Amino acid sequence: MRNTDVAFGWRLIDAVIATGQKLRLEKLSKASPYIMVAPAFLLVSLLAVGIFYLGWLSIHSFDTFLFEQGPISTEQYRRLVEPPSGEFYLNTLTRTLVMSFLVTGFSMVLGVPAAYFIVRTPSRLLRVLVLVMMLVPFLMGEIVRTFAWFMILANRGALGWFLGLFGVEDGGILGTPFGVFVGMLQVSVPLVALLVLPAIRRIDPNLERAAATLGASPARIWRHVVLPLALPGLVASTVVVLLLNIAEYDMPAILGLGRFPFVANIIGNIYTLQQNLYLGSAFSLVLLVISSLLIMAPFALVRLYWRYFKERTS
Amino acid sequence: MGPVIRLILAIVIALVAVPLTIVIIASFSGDERLIFPPGSYSLNPYRALLGNEAVIEALGRSLIIGVQVVIMSLIVGVPAAIALVRHQFRFRISIGMYLILGVATPLIASAFAFLVLFTNAGVLGALWPISVGITVVNLPFLLFSIASSLASLDPRLEEAAATLGAEQVQTFLFVTLPGIMPGILSGTIMVFVLGISEFVISLLLSTVSIQTLPIAMYASLRGPPPPEVAAAAGLYVIAALVVVLILTSLKSTEQFFYRSD
Numbered sequence: 001m002r003n004t005d006v007a008f009g010w011r012l013i014d015a016v017i018a019t020g021q022k023l024r025l026e027k028l029s030k031a032s033p034y035i036m037v038a039p040a041f042l043l044v045s046l047l048a049v050g051i052f053y054l055g056w057l058s059i060h061s062f063d064t065f066l067f068e069q070g071p072i073s074t075e076q077y078r079r080l081v082e083p084p085s086g087e088f089y090l091n092t093l094t095r096t097l098v099m100s101f102l103v104t105g106f107s108m109v110l111g112v113p114a115a116y117f118i119v120r121t122p123s124r125l126l127r128v129l130v131l132v133m134m135l136v137p138f139l140m141g142e143i144v145r146t147f148a149w150f151m152i153l154a155n156r157g158a159l160g161w162f163l164g165l166f167g168v169e170d171g172g173i174l175g176t177p178f179g180v181f182v183g184m185l186q187v188s189v190p191l192v193a194l195l196v197l198p199a200i201r202r203i204d205p206n207l208e209r210a211a212a213t214l215g216a217s218p219a220r221i222w223r224h225v226v227l228p229l230a231l232p233g234l235v236a237s238t239v240v241v242l243l244l245n246i247a248e249y250d251m252p253a254i255l256g257l258g259r260f261p262f263v264a265n266i267i268g269n270i271y272t273l274q275q276n277l278y279l280g281s282a283f284s285l286v287l288l289v290i291s292s293l294l295i296m297a298p299f300a301l302v303r304l305y306w307r308y309f310k311e312r313t314s
Numbered sequence: 315m316g317p318v319i320r321l322i323l324a325i326v327i328a329l330v331a332v333p334l335t336i337v338i339i340a341s342f343s344g345d346e347r348l349i350f351p352p353g354s355y356s357l358n359p360y361r362a363l364l365g366n367e368a369v370i371e372a373l374g375r376s377l378i379i380g381v382q383v384v385i386m387s388l389i390v391g392v393p394a395a396i397a398l399v400r401h402q403f404r405f406r407i408s409i410g411m412y413l414i415l416g417v418a419t420p421l422i423a424s425a426f427a428f429l430v431l432f433t434n435a436g437v438l439g440a441l442w443p444i445s446v447g448i449t450v451v452n453l454p455f456l457l458f459s460i461a462s463s464l465a466s467l468d469p470r471l472e473e474a475a476a477t478l479g480a481e482q483v484q485t486f487l488f489v490t491l492p493g494i495m496p497g498i499l500s501g502t503i504m505v506f507v508l509g510i511s512e513f514v515i516s517l518l519l520s521t522v523s524i525q526t527l528p529i530a531m532y533a534s535l536r537g538p539p540p541p542e543v544a545a546a547a548g549l550y551v552i553a554a555l556v557v558v559l560i561l562t563s564l565k566s567t568e569q570f571f572y573r574s575d
Contacts, residue, residue, distance in 0.1 A: 017481045036397035037409055040390040040453065044415050047450045050427030051419070057430055110329075113322040130323070132558050133330050139504070139554040140334075141511025143528040147535060147547045148333030151340050151350060158336050158350040186333060189326055218316045240417075247420035249514050254535050264422035264514065271518060277430050284426040291420050 051288065058282035064274070076282035089266065089283065096262040097290070099177065100245035103184045107241055108234065110185070111192025112200075116226065118193065119200045134190035142187075146250040149183040150174070153255060175257035183251040188241050195240055199233020200226070231305070235298040243291050263287050334551055341548025348539055359545035366542050372530040373546070375441060376510045379526060382445035383509035384502055387456045390449075392498060395460035396490070400469070416451040424451055425518045432519065439521050447515040452508045456501035463497020464490075496564045507557050511550055 058077070061070030080089045118130050137145060152158040153174040163169070173179040203226060211221045227234070249264040258265070263283065270280040336350065344354030363369055397403075398410050416424060428447040432438050471493065475485045516526045525533070527546060534543050 013481075013484055013487065016483055020483065033397040033401035033403040033406075036393035036401070037413070040394035040413050040457075041409065043386070043390050043446070044413055044450055044453070046431065046446065047415055047419070047424055047427055048412075050431035051423070053430050053434065054423070054427050110322055110326050113319045114326045117319055117323045128562060130327070132562055133327060135558045135561065136334060136551075136554050137330055139507045139511070139557055140550055141508075141528060141554075142513045143531050143535075144337065144511065144547045144550040145333065147531065147539065147543060148337045150535060150539065151336050151348065151544075152333065156349040158332075161350050186329055190330055193326070218318070243418070243420060247422045247514070249422065249517070250532065254532075264420075267422050267426060268517060271426070271429065277433065280426055281430060284423040287420050288423040291418075291423075295418060 054281040062278035107188035107192045111189045114193040115196045137187045142250045146254045179255040183255045195237030196233045199230040203229045337547045340544040359541035362542040363545040372527040376527040380506045380510040386449040391456040399464040414454040417454045421514045425515045429518045444519045459501030460497045463494040467493040
């Protein structure tokens, strides 16, 4: 029975090969990598086309009474910066950026040592266990993470109960920026840990031992050995986590009770409440430009750092 | 390892593990209103979930989207990843960078780009535009996963097969494909879970009549959350845990995040 199955399989493959030869597929082999990436390329192009379309819509005026597209103008961008509405949009943008930088900074402080532990712990079980824990928040989904923190921070939530055990009154973190901050940390910290892992792995542990032998304190080893060697990985993961954070939606909406909206919330509102695709396009594009700058900034910064470093050592 | 690192590790573990635990506990609450700790325990939230037709329909839609995302990702992702790792061709690096456009763009901007595109095309209100959007945004995870699997597969194996007279098709089916199966599997699982829990793209591209489960949960979180939300969240947490266990047993996760090169 098994033998006939195998024979059938071989015949099938022979047939495929014969068809291929008849169709002269080998002539295509030079073009084959392009054919292989083409479907993915086309699919991603939908996003690229959409982004160009955002740009096109954002430079048109929009008649909010007739719901009609007007002539080309800078109206949308002026609404984002000029009074009366400009202050609100700019404040939202500033808040989003400040919070994202804060969350990302804290995530580095917590995530990098966690990655270091994963790399250097001698126990394989512990390593896999921590690695697994780092993956779960990412796979839970934004809304479930938000629900979890809602259950912790809400009135009669887990935090209030825990503090009550010590007779401390719950401060009412729900609806404060701190609540949003803590909620965002839950996914940022593990993500940092996973992203810097390869960079820390490449550091030779003997370098740290050498530094320790020469009398360096753990803090000095971190400052002069671990962090400089992991720098490219640190920079890359900072950018990725920043990009993730500036697009945050659920945490400000639910944990901030909508009092401290992020750019994503406002873009969502512009669509759902005002049905204004033009203003929404402009704001989306502003966020996109800022994120592109954030992606490029590290290359300039790292170059500067190394120049400074070389001057000091030479 | 210094005490500072141990302390930080404890904080990180707590930050990750406490919310999971709270969701699981809340999903077995026996109360009318969700409070912590629950006054009594029962399966009521899960029963309420099964009894709530709107939520079950939303769950069904999310699962359909997950399957569509997996199918599309595999069709476009597997050949692309193989070409990018195994073939030398002009613009290889540029094309590779272009394919991860979805993670380089802030999610809300991608969602809005798809919104204006699909509004213009008049296809909003179906499930497949949502799936297309989610596929583009999460495709990089499948690509990374397959690429890391391919990178650890010795190319000499394929060369040996060719030397022994195997045609290209045979080499691919019997050497390459089995070799990268763990990478394909873990990438597929990741893309599926990210698809069923995706939020921002669904928010902008779904209408009231085709709400997905995360959107339905979001809507009910604006007031005091009903028990069935806790059950839905519990299901997501369990799904994430199961998936992570599968990923680690596949060993390719360690390969993925913890390459031994």
